[in-house]
Amino acid sequence: MPVNPAGLTDAEVRASLAQMAQNVLRENPPVRSMADRLRDFTRMNPPIFTGAKTSEDPQEFIDELHMILVAMGATNIEKAELASYQLKDVAQSWCKMWRDSRVLGGVPVTWELFKTSFLERFFPREMKEAKVEEFINLKLGSMTVREYSLKFVKLSRYATPLVSTSREEMSRFLTGINGELEDECRAAMLHDNMDLSRLMVHVQQSGHMVRDCPQNRGQAGGNAQPRPTPQSAGAAEPPKRNRFYALKGREEQEKSADVVTGSTLSFVTPLLALNFEVLPEVLHNPIVVSTPLGENMRTDRVYQNCPIVVSGRAMCANLIELPMHDFDIILGMD
Template sequence: MASHLRDFTLMNPSNIYWSMVKEDPHDFIDEVYKILLYMGLFTSEKADFGTYQLGDVAKALYVEWRDYMPLRGGTVIWEIFKNIFIDRFFTKKMRESKVVEFITLRQGGMGVHEYSLKFTKQSKYAHSFVSDPRDEMSRFMRGLSDDLKEECHSAMLHENMNISRLMVHAKHVEDKWAKRKSRDAKRSRSLDSGS
């Protein structure tokens, strides 16, 4: 156990301070999970190590909850720990604001790559909107610029299309347009200098 703890701390997981408004409990718990998964720990060990990074309030809640679990005939596993942690520290107001952020997400001035990353990150807050692969692709398309929507709509209809492939396709179309625009600009410069 001590060697696992040393390995865990050497990986420098983030802390959560509870005082910063922009702290996202989901990001914290996801980062800790990635480290614990890499370490190859069992699910019950992950919950114990996860609390190591928590502040005093969360640790007290965990200890109280962990001590109660054996009375109910179970061990603390990561998924149970994560759900209790999120329910307790990710308030309803925070959850609702994240869902609204996701629903109103639009590409705007972002490139497809940046929009795709934001879409993927924010989709974890709105499971009901992306639970079905077709709904997820439709939601992604809804936020794209109008030109890209038109180009990507037919691609979405392919049977083997999924969200990852659709994102790659949209990026490919955007890159193709950028190359064409650059090529046209070079042509017009060469025509202007040749006149």
């Protein structure tokens, strides 16, 4: 009987044998001991938790540990066993007491059971609520944009319902940034490929431009702009801006050269606009609104053809987003 009836070459025979060996290993993987697992685990430099330091973050410890265990392909029972090796000091004592208190022959200790019990002990509800409150009140303040971004990402894990979508995540990130920088970067959210990472880079770049602007460095405060000198008359003119004034009386409006009486502009607050199902469009020429109190507000976002019902009458309006909190909607005179 011929040894090689198909007439295969030596290379084809070796390839066939190698494929057969791989199939056998795939169907019957070698059994690894817990000692082998522990050795692989420690080589990945997992974090340690003591439970005795105020600087330790229990949630961060669990999240980082879980990523390593998933990468190893550990089972749920192996995850719980390996995680216990990273508990030291107070946490180690708690783990021993917790395991000893369990009924012999009961349900095996899985990862979910270990994680739930661990967080209940070292990260109770009061601590979670404090983290959520810290996230809600997070502001750029004196931090750099990079420091603010890192802290935002770290705290957002405790308030996932507030950042459940990409738009909510980006909007919340910009809430902690005030002034012209926020106005500049909210328009960037309209790009289809924009996400939080790209937005953070955009904010950092825009922050440098706003800070380094000669006009911002030269102004001590307020909204006044320096008059152009004769030497700079030939320089490029700044972009034109629409102006809308909310003055106290009609007589005062008619005397102003900058006001068109009978304006049809309509406005909406950013808070109410969050509930809209349409995305805003960016105006090419930003609008500057001057209030009776002498404040100037700049806006460049408009929601087109929004349906509105007033006293049973339906109509459509183009609502310009205005950063004020004293009203919900202002409808134009038409």
